[in-house]
Every structure is written in structure tokens, then in C-alpha cells.
Amino acid sequence: MKTVLVVAPHADDETLGCGGTILKLISQGYKVHWLLVTCMTKEVGFSQEQIQTRSKVIKDVSEKYGFESTLELNLPAAMLETLPKGEVIGPICKVVNEIKPEIVFTVYRNDAHSDHEIVFDAVMSATKSFRYPFVKKVLAYETMSETDFGMKPEDGGFKPTVYVDIANQLNDKLDILEMFESEVHDFPFPRSRKALEALAHVRGVQCNSEAAEAFVLIKEIL
Numbered sequence: 001m002k003t004v005l006v007v008a009p010h011a012d013d014e015t016l017g018c019g020g021t022i023l024k025l026i027s028q029g030y031k032v033h034w035l036l037v038t039c040m041t042k043e044v045g046f047s048q049e050q051i052q053t054r055s056k057v058i059k060d061v062s063e064k065y066g067f068e069s070t071l072e073l074n075l076p077a078a079m080l081e082t083l084p085k086g087e088v089i090g091p092i093c094k095v096v097n098e099i100k101p102e103i104v105f106t107v108y109r110n111d112a113h114s115d116h117e118i119v120f121d122a123v124m125s126a127t128k129s130f131r132y133p134f135v136k137k138v139l140a141y142e143t144m145s146e147t148d149f150g151m152k153p154e155d156g157g158f159k160p161t162v163y164v165d166i167a168n169q170l171n172d173k174l175d176i177l178e179m180f181e182s183e184v185h186d187f188p189f190p191r192s193r194k195a196l197e198a199l200a201h202v203r204g205v206q207c208n209s210e211a212a213e214a215f216v217l218i219k220e221i222l
Contacts (some may be wrong), residue, residue, distance in 0.1 A: 003068075004032045005101035007092070007123055009115040010077055011036055011058050012180040016191065017141030018105050019173035020166025020200070021213050022065055027169075031068040033099050035092070037119050038077035050182070061179055071095055080118040088118055093126040096135070103137045108216065110155040111146035129221065136222075139215040144199060145190035160214030163207035170200050170211045 004025055008014040014022065014034060026032050040046040040054050062070040073091045080088055096104070104127055109120040120140065127135045142148075142158050150158075166173065174193050178184055187194035200211040207214075 002030050002103060003099060003101045004030050004103045004105070005035060005096065005099050006032060007035045007037065007104065007106045007119060009037045009080075009107055009113070009119040011054065011061070012177070012183045012191070013107060013116075013143050013146075014105075015061070015173065015177050015180070016143045016145075016196065017107065018164075018213055018215070019065075019176055020169035020211070021105075021164045023169040023172055024164065024166060026066050032065070033101065034062060034065070034067045034070045035095055036070070036072045037075055037088070037092070037122075038080065038115060039072060039074045041076050043076060044078055053182070057179055057181075061176060064176055064179070069099075078113075078115060080115045085118075085122070089122045089125045092119075092122045096126045096132055100132075100134045102134060103139070104135055105139050105141055105215075106218075108140045108142055108147050108150070108158055110150040110152050110158075111143060112149040112151070113146045116143070116146055124218075127219070129219075135219075137220045138218040140218055141213070141215055144195055148190065158214075159216065160203070160206070161217045162215040163203060163209075163212045164215070165204070165207070165209040165212050166200065167204070167210035167212075170197065173200075 006014045040051045106123040107116040127138050147158050203212040203214045204210050
């Protein structure tokens with residue numbers, strides 16, 4: 001049984017970027033773990049009610065997917081740049097060492113959200129081959145509302161090199177997305193059912209399937 005670690009800076013990133021792939025891998029017998037890096041805090045303006053609601057959503061989403069485990073680092077959302085890098089890298093390294101995943105999914109570095117850039121860099125530190133030889137593949141997923149708004153002049157854009165056919169998982173992925181009620185809005189908002197469905201069909205066209213998710217292969221050891 002292969003072990004997979006899906007790293008999400010914020011709850012819903014995993015569903016936006018690789019929800020269908022997660023469902024497919026779990027159906028095939030993979031042990032998939034969900035690592036949430038940040039959480040809602042009162043310091044950045046969230047109410048106690050919002051924090052409690054998000055906690056319940058995370059629990060429900062975890063059960064819906066059937067994750068082997070859900071791990072939360074509880075670092076402050078939208079404030080990772082205020083922390084020493086070691087306070088982000090260290091906890092992620094600890095999880096990687098405990099889970100010992102063969103495959104790791106993470107966000108794309110050039111996303112618009114600074115948390116994504118920081119988490120990507122931390123995951124790179126936590127998957128060094130000489131320290132974590134069990135990690136054989138690292139893939140970066142795209143996140144609607146962040147990847148498509150990454151406007152760094154030096155970035156050539158998200159150019160997928162790996163595709164996963166999710167035609168049979170797409171509707172379930174979209175149903176899970178809608179469990180994040182506070183994050184999902186009506187089209188043309190990027191985090192909408194219609195937008196995610198459209199993206200899945202575009203990625204499907206690129207790999208000759210009805211629907212797909214796309215990834216950038218960061219590393220693979222054969």
C-alpha cells in the first residue's frame with residue numbers, strides 16, 4: 001500500500017487542487033493523509049463561531065474523503081511570512097518523518113497567496129532525498145483563485161506535466177467543495193462549482209479524458 005501526503009496551506013486547497021485525485025487514490029487502496037498547515041484565528045479577524053464552524057467542516061470533509069489521518073499544524077493563516085521559516089519547516093518535516101509518504105502533493109510556488117509560496121518552500125525542505133529517502137514523488141497542484149492569479153513576471157505560469165483522469169470522481173469532488181460554504185460562491189467567482197467543473201473539462205481535453213486534474217512534477221525517483 002502506497003502512502004500519500006497531501007499538504008494544504010488552507011482547508012479547501014486540497015479539494016480545489018486534487019480532490020478528485022484524492023478520491024481516486026483512496027478508492028485504489030492508497031493510504032492518504034491530509035496535512036493542514038494553517039487555521040483560522042481571532043488575530044486575523046475570525047470570530048469564535050467561524051472557527052468552530054470551520055473545525056466541524058474539516059472533520060466532515062475528512063470523513064467524506066476517508067483520509068487515513070488529518071493533521072493540523074494550526075499556524076496562523078495569512079501570517080506565515082511573520083514566522084521564522086523554521087517554525088513552518090520543522091513541523092512539516094516532523095509529519096513527513098512520521099508518515100513516511102511515498103508521494104507528496106503540495107501547492108504551486110508561484111500562487112498569489114504568500115502562504116502558498118512559504119508552504120511550497122517548506123515542503124521542498126521536508127522532502128530532501130538524502131534526509132527523506134522514502135519520498136519518491138512530489139507533485140504541485142493548482143488552486144483556483146490563487147494559481148490563476150499568480151502574476152509574478154518571472155513565472156512562466158502553471159504548466160502541467162502530469163494528469164489524473166477524474167471523470168468518475170468529479171461530481172464527488174464538487175460536492176465536497178460545496179461543504180466549504182464560506183469559501184464557495186456563485187460563478188464567475190473562481191471557487192465555484194461551475195468554475196472547477198470547467199477547469200476539470202479543460203484539463204481533460206489536454207489529456208484526452210472527460211475530466212482531469214493537472215500537476216507539475218517536481219521530483220520523481222524511479
